Amino acid sequence: MKKLISYQLVDYLERRGIEHVFGLCGHTVIAMLDALKDSKLNFVSVRHEQVAAHAADAYARITQKASVVLCHLGPGLTNAVTGVATASLDAVPMVVIAGDVPSYYYGKHPHQEINMHCDGSQYDIYKPFVKRAWRIDVPELFPEILDKAFRLAESGRPGPVLISVPMDMFSRELDPVHFERTYHDSHTTVRPALPKETAVEIAKMLIEAKNPVIHGGGQLIYTNASEELIELVEFLDIPVTRTLMAQGAIPDNHPLHVGMTGFWGTNFVNEVSTRADVILGVGTRFAEADSSSWYKGVSFNIPPTKLIQIDLDPIEIGRNYPVALGAVADPKQALKAILEAAKELKPEGIDRPELRKAIADYRAAFKASNVAISEDNRFPMTPQRILKDVREVLPQDAIIATDVGWNKNGVSQQFEITQPGTILHTGGLATMGFGPAAILGAKLAAPDKKVITLVGDGGFGTNPTVMATAVEQNIPVVWVVMNNGAFGTIAGLEAAQYHHSFGTIFKKPDGTPYNPEWAEVAKAYGIKSKKITSAEEFKAAFKEALDSNEPYLLDVPMENIPVPTDGIWNINDIYTPKENVAEGRLVYGEATRSKHVATK
Incomplete structure (x- = not known):
């Protein structure tokens, strides 16, 4: 007896042990939503596809298995690009299932089709960063492609794959005999050993x-x-x-x-x-x-x-x-x-x-050099003080997702992590907005752990709709917004190279500072929140947020202090050329290193 492919696909995902599907609706995937409605799978519905991809990314990092993203064609697929590319550069396994135009309308410009240089080729958008992109042209091959997709995503250097599914394929009837192979295919691949x-x-x-x-x-x-x-x-x-x-x-x-x-x-x-x-x-x-x-x-x-x-x-x-x-x-x-x-x-x-x-002497000296600024009571708070207070309260097995700026670079340099898999960074793409969304997936993967993000106000502002998903899915996470009123890292770089901060500070046309009141915005989403008003207040407020066991946002005013940088980054030499640097290399080699560092 034939069954709809959408229902057989849901059954396949259940048998693979998938528990959550991250995504956003669209007319091309409503057949999948119908199949998901009464299934064992939890559909984590978001308000922007980038949120779905980042949440799925973190879920996969914690479970160490491929996560699943479901999205619409056209703008749905392109909205998810940044999140999927982030997962790709950080080697995170993910299977993206995207709705596509009806297979019999390729090239006719049906609603939301991407068709500039080739017909029926929306999956080409993902080819630069996914491990493989498939389009379902023959319904009988869908089961085989599913097995290939999950195996490829999880094997070798892990990463995302894409399956582009014309919407009529979800609604085709298919004899279940074609899915029989999926009952026998192993879900693991042995990695190569060292001779x-x-x-x-x-x-x-x-x-x-x-x-x-x-x-x-x-x-x-x-x-x-x-x-x-x-x-x-x-x-x-x-x-x-x-x-x-x-x-x-x-x-x-x-x-x-x-x-x-x-x-x-x-x-x-x-x-x-x-x-x-x-x-x-x-x-x-x-x-x-x-x-x-x-x-x-x-x-x-x-x-x-x-x-x-x-x-x-x-x-x-x-x-x-x-x-x-x-x-x-x-x-x-x-x-x-x-x-x-x-x-x-x-x-x-x-x-x-x-x-x-x-090593012990160095570590002791480095910590000693940060004591004063880490314990400073001035307000807005120093980033070092925020990190110190968080570390003193947060359990060692808690999960932290960082974002971009002090919360990533400073954390990796100065914040002690003692257990593997408890810190999630966006490395390859360094994507603003990763942390606030990633903690949704991390908490779903590890419901017994405390899960927080340390994020700048610039990063949090890219997609505050994460709060809606947290409320709808009842995901108790904590957002610590390290608020310096700017895209802080770029403001620091620009100030160092050009001695101004044009385009990096949040302000009105008359020059007065401007930022949304994030604590009030959170309340509008139905989330508990607090704006910190003194350095002494933060630690207790953070503990309260952790213990609340519900979504909680802390808006923490912070100084824009640059992360200490002893290494060298070519950006400095591109914008402010040094006499001993040419075409990406130190002309005089190692002997000039101290001179170069001194002139940064």
Whole structure:
């Protein structure tokens, strides 16, 4: 007996263990809404498709399984672009199911069709950033494409995929026999392991190195490699530097954790990396911010430093630095194999007490340098004071989604994360509006955890409709709006380069400051809220918000203080050229680093 494809698709998602579908209605997907109505799936209806994509992104990060986004064609699909591209650059698995024009109307300009250069090709919009884009042309192939889509999204370097579904396909009747294959297809894919001989070679290089360093990336989190990483570095006493996306892979307070490299890294962290004779890079692309725009001798000095690079994606091996050894492998399995090899080669392990002391002394000095500003009672509050109070109240296993600016760069530099998977950053695309929406998906994935976002007023203002979804779905999250009345990071950059802040400060034509009263806006959405009026008030208000067990917004006036930056970013040299910089490189190499930093 034939059944509607929409109902068989819902059944398929239920069998895959999907619990939530994030999306927004449209005439092309109402057949799916009909099928969802009485299903076990929870349709998380949002007011903007970017919110759906960010929420689904965070849900996938926490569950480590592909999430599902359902959206309309045309503006629905394009509204979701930023969120899906964010997930793509951060390697988050996601399946986007998008309604399309009727298959028999391709090229005729039916309502909301995107048709400029090719008929029936709305899925082309996503091709630059998804792992694969399919269009359903033959209904019998839908089940096969679903299996392929989920497998591809979750395997290798994870990422989003798109299935564009002409609206008539949802309403076609199909014999369930075509879905029989989906009952037999495994939902897991075994990732590649590291050959034993390669593990031995890497272990030997690390043991023989005078100053080895392990530099970790976000794949450590996705592959649950924290335990293996810690065992290896403790056995061989190897210092660990990390990217923004790897925060939490090793506790920020671990005695061998040095910190984040790059533009927002400190001189001590970057110098540990530049002095290394061997670096084992695990699950990282060596992207610009983490590598100080790839200036030689600033965050990395490759060569002469020998680079060993392990990644799930072969295209990342050697992309930005030449490798002495490259391997495509699962980070968790690779680190386990390297540790086993190291124990065979050097059973007694290695002790570097001077290294541990140097890291401890640096950490103590760095914390001491922030004590005064972190405890300052002035108002508007300092960002350091906000972070200190949040850390003292927030449970260690709580989940934080950051956004863009102090709440991301400052958090990754100064806010201790001790458990993997409890901090969600937008790294590759650095998208404003990520945090406020992401916490919706994170809370649905981890209902027993406290979930908050630290977000600037600029980022929160991009899509305050997240509050409507929180009320409708009864999602108890906390938005801490770090309100400096500006797009603060860009205001700081512009002021440093051009000595003004045109276009970055929120104000009226007459120059008077302007910002919505976010606490009042929240109340209009039916959400509890409070505008902080003194530094002393914030900590208790934050605890009240956490304990309320309902959506809560705190509007926290904050000074626009730049995040300390010891690394180098090419943007400074593009806008304010230095005599020792030409075409993205330090002309005189490592010897000029201190001079360059001093003139920033």
